[in-house]
Amino acid sequence: MKYLTEFRNGEIAQRMAREIHSITTRPWKIMEVCGGQTHSIIKNGIDQMIPAGIEMIHGPGCPVCVTPLELIDKALAIAAQPGVIFCSFGDMLRVPGTDADLFQIKGAGGDVRVVYSPLDAVELAVKNPDKQVVFFGVGFETTAPANAMSVHLAKRRGLKNFSLLVSHVLVPPAIEAILQSPGNQVQGFLLAGHVCSVMGYWEYPPIAEKYGIPLVVTGFEPLDLLDGIRRAVVQLEAGRHEVENAYSRIVTFEGNRAAQKLLAEVFEVTDRAWRGIGVIPQSGWRLSEPYREFDAEQRFHISGIHTQESPLCRAGDVLRGAIKPAECSAFGKECTPRHPLGATMVSSEGACAAYYNYGRFISAEELAGAGSGLTGATRG
Amino acid sequence: MCLAIPGKVEEITNDGLIRMGRVNFGGIVKNVCLDYVPEVEVGDYTIVHVGFALSKIDEETAKQTLADFREMGVLDEELAGEDEAFARAAKAPQSPCPDGSCSKE
Numbered sequence: 001m002k003y004l005t006e007f008r009n010g011e012i013a014q015r016m017a018r019e020i021h022s023i024t025t026r027p028w029k030i031m032e033v034c035g036g037q038t039h040s041i042i043k044n045g046i047d048q049m050i051p052a053g054i055e056m057i058h059g060p061g062c063p064v065c066v067t068p069l070e071l072i073d074k075a076l077a078i079a080a081q082p083g084v085i086f087c088s089f090g091d092m093l094r095v096p097g098t099d100a101d102l103f104q105i106k107g108a109g110g111d112v113r114v115v116y117s118p119l120d121a122v123e124l125a126v127k128n129p130d131k132q133v134v135f136f137g138v139g140f141e142t143t144a145p146a147n148a149m150s151v152h153l154a155k156r157r158g159l160k161n162f163s164l165l166v167s168h169v170l171v172p173p174a175i176e177a178i179l180q181s182p183g184n185q186v187q188g189f190l191l192a193g194h195v196c197s198v199m200g201y202w203e204y205p206p207i208a209e210k211y212g213i214p215l216v217v218t219g220f221e222p223l224d225l226l227d228g229i230r231r232a233v234v235q236l237e238a239g240r241h242e243v244e245n246a247y248s249r250i251v252t253f254e255g256n257r258a259a260q261k262l263l264a265e266v267f268e269v270t271d272r273a274w275r276g277i278g279v280i281p282q283s284g285w286r287l288s289e290p291y292r293e294f295d296a297e298q299r300f301h302i303s304g305i306h307t308q309e310s311p312l313c314r315a316g317d318v319l320r321g322a323i324k325p326a327e328c329s330a331f332g333k334e335c336t337p338r339h340p341l342g343a344t345m346v347s348s349e350g351a352c353a354a355y356y357n358y359g360r361f362i363s364a365e366e367l368a369g370a371g372s373g374l375t376g377a378t379r380g
Numbered sequence: 381m382c383l384a385i386p387g388k389v390e391e392i393t394n395d396g397l398i399r400m401g402r403v404n405f406g407g408i409v410k411n412v413c414l415d416y417v418p419e420v421e422v423g424d425y426t427i428v429h430v431g432f433a434l435s436k437i438d439e440e441t442a443k444q445t446l447a448d449f450r451e452m453g454v455l456d457e458e459l460a461g462e463d464e465a466f467a468r469a470a471k472a473p474q475s476p477c478p479d480g481s482c483s484k485e
Contacts, residue, residue, distance in 0.1 A: 117431025
């Protein structure tokens with residue numbers, strides 16, 4: 001494991017951390033939405049470099065984690081069918097459905113493949129005209145342009161054997177859902193840099209205004225995260241609530257217009273269920289009418305799904321930022337990366353996996369006691 | 381999953397349906413869709429997510445980010461080929477902590 005201090009810019013990081021210490025006068029709770037950022041924060045010990053009163057609350061930005069169990073069960077049912085090549089990104093493979101995961105379906109004879117890009121799945125459809133190729137289109141706005149293009153290309157090529165199992169979710173409605181939830185304690189957000197590289201950040205000023213909270217577009221590298229936290233704290237201390245871009249080397253206000261154009265053509269906004277959280281209105285995408293024929297749910301008509309979540313798993317509380325992973329009684333005991341009860345222990349972006357992999361086995365009591373009692377319990 | 385990796389565009393092809401490029405990520409070369417970055421030319425740097433270029437970036441930023449990502453150990457994971465990615469996913473998430481050894485119980 002590499003710690004931040006080993007990086008060539010460890011000294012700059014220490015200096016930035018000291019600056020955050022010097023400007024912080026009160027405890028603040030800041031949520032990083034993106035699971036990739038959670039991973040980087042825990043791996044690099046950034047949450048331990050900043051003042052104890054500043055609590056990083058880990059958000060729901062792990063697409064694999066929030067994909068509903070029902071859809072995973074549907075994926076398993078489709079993947080188990082003869083004549084189907086089921087394609088997915090790697091981190092979906094071990095996510096537990098009600099009875100199995102994709103890896104086990106493969107072991108039982110299903111043709112399950114891990115691809116680098118959804119375009120690889122389109123190529124498989126071209127090369128295997130006698131097979132139905134299905135791509136599990138999971139993701140936030142960062143991944144959506146890729147999945148949109150796969151369907152767009154399949155349509156232009158006239159492919160009848162390619163379809164997309166869509167589980168696309170959106171960041172802004174999730175932020176609003178968190179801010180509207182009873183007992184919410186989040187006072188500022190780090191926005192996911194690469195989501196904003198696609199969407200820009202024009203969607204966020206109304207949220208900053210409506211809820212009076214700062215939102216800072218932030219990158220993934222240790223210095224980016226420290227800078228994002230610093231800027232959020234500066235705003236909080238000054239009582240400001242603005243949208244700020246701490247990742248301007250990648251992100252513009254407008255975002256990628258070409259990608260947004262195709263997204264608007266291929267997808268339409270719909271209500272989506274988030275695993276562990278529930279339905280959030282207008283929080284995801286489904287295929288628009290001209291592309292509906294490529295919807296795997298319509299093509300395969302899977303019925304008779306009866307989902308059952310693990311009664312021990314508290315992934316929903318983790319995803320809402322209501323508890324830290326180590327506060328779950330199953331964490332590191334019944335639930336480990338080798339025997340995950342929930343998706344947050346599987347995905348490389350899942351908060352539980354990050355805590356487990358980097359040895360964060362602090363108890364709830366220790367956690368609540370940390371920061372001289374400033375942080376308090378985080379149950380929302 | 382939301383990570384985008386910087387790379388250098390070495391070649392551009394267009395079959396009339398889609399604009400593709402060969403992009404070099406510090407030695408690993410991948411086919412990448414360039415449809416969303418019409419401004420990118422051969423020799424430019426761009427950040428790439430699941431085979432799609434999302435925005436053009438300058439060379440210095442690209443090289444620095446690439447070095448950081450390599451140090452953070454995310455490059456191999458993001459750029460693995462199909463078989464390697466499957467093997468990785470099958471045993472993943474691999475814990476640097478051997479089973480149970482860093483658990484309290």
